Amino acid sequence: MGQRLNLSFATALTFAAFLSACSTGVEKPYFRTEGVATPVSNCSVDPQSLGRAEPVADFTDPSGCGARRAYRVYDVSGISFSQPALIRCELADTLAEWIAGTVQPRAKAIYGQKIASFKVVASYSCRPRNGKSGAKLSEHGMANAIDIAGFTLQDGREINVERDWYSGPADNRTFLRAIRSEACGPFHTVLGPGADIEHRDHFHLDLQRERGGGPYCR
Ligand SMILES: [Zn+2]
Numbered sequence: 001m002g003q004r005l006n007l008s009f010a011t012a013l014t015f016a017a018f019l020s021a022c023s024t025g026v027e028k029p030y031f032r033t034e035g036v037a038t039p040v041s042n043c044s045v046d047p048q049s050l051g052r053a054e055p056v057a058d059f060t061d062p063s064g065c066g067a068r069r070a071y072r073v074y075d076v077s078g079i080s081f082s083q084p085a086l087i088r089c090e091l092a093d094t095l096a097e098w099i100a101g102t103v104q105p106r107a108k109a110i111y112g113q114k115i116a117s118f119k120v121v122a123s124y125s126c127r128p129r130n131g132k133s134g135a136k137l138s139e140h141g142m143a144n145a146i147d148i149a150g151f152t153l154q155d156g157r158e159i160n161v162e163r164d165w166y167s168g169p170a171d172n173r174t175f176l177r178a179i180r181s182e183a184c185g186p187f188h189t190v191l192g193p194g195a196d197i198e199h200r201d202h203f204h205l206d207l208q209r210e211r212g213g214g215p216y217c218r
Helices: 002-021 091-112 161-167 170-183
Strands: 051-054 069-075 079-086 114-124 144-152 158-160 189-191 203-208
Touching: 069 091, 079 091, 079 144, 079 189, 091 114, 091 144, 091 170, 091 203, 144 161, 158 161, 161 170, 170 203
Parallel strands: 079 114
Antiparallel strands: 051 069, 069 079, 114 144, 144 158, 144 203, 189 203
16 A cells, blocks of 8 residues: 555656646746745834743745844743744744734633743745745745644643634633734734634734735734
8 A cells, every 4th residue: 555655656756847847937826926035123122021032033935035134032021932933033023912902802801821932833834825836936935934733732732723713612712812803003914713714723914015005903
């Protein structure tokens, strides 16, 4: 069985190589970068004053990805991350604002306790939007976005975006809806369950500002 699977895999690889060899010689871009500019960071607060964070040297990738004034962030305002997030300083600052203004007050009101950690499932990632080849470069490719799939309360209870958004306990549904709707504004793009299939299991928060106009929240 294993051998058969390996053979199928090898066949798929050969077929993929054949397809790319058959192209016109111009590689289809993995993502588009027209109109995409690495955001200028104008941090009002150093993420190191918000929690454990390490500065990351500015970097650019020939493909168009990169980040300026990014940090590897382990926790913000007393909330630890399930994995370190590589994000721009402004995104860390906005997370702190959201945590203080919305996440913790809502958690205290609904659960009588605070949130202890975020389940971070993505931060910097050099890829197209929604992982679709040929789409525009994702804000993740500029360390300008973070994906959060769940929240853990101080008593260890977990609030899971995918599980609880539609069919979780009423307090979880209320909490998730409140913090998502109040993220819209401080964050310029807020996506989650119901937006599209890619966002069924997490909240995507970013600071995309090039579009102009108001925030985009779905
Ligand atoms: Zn995302």
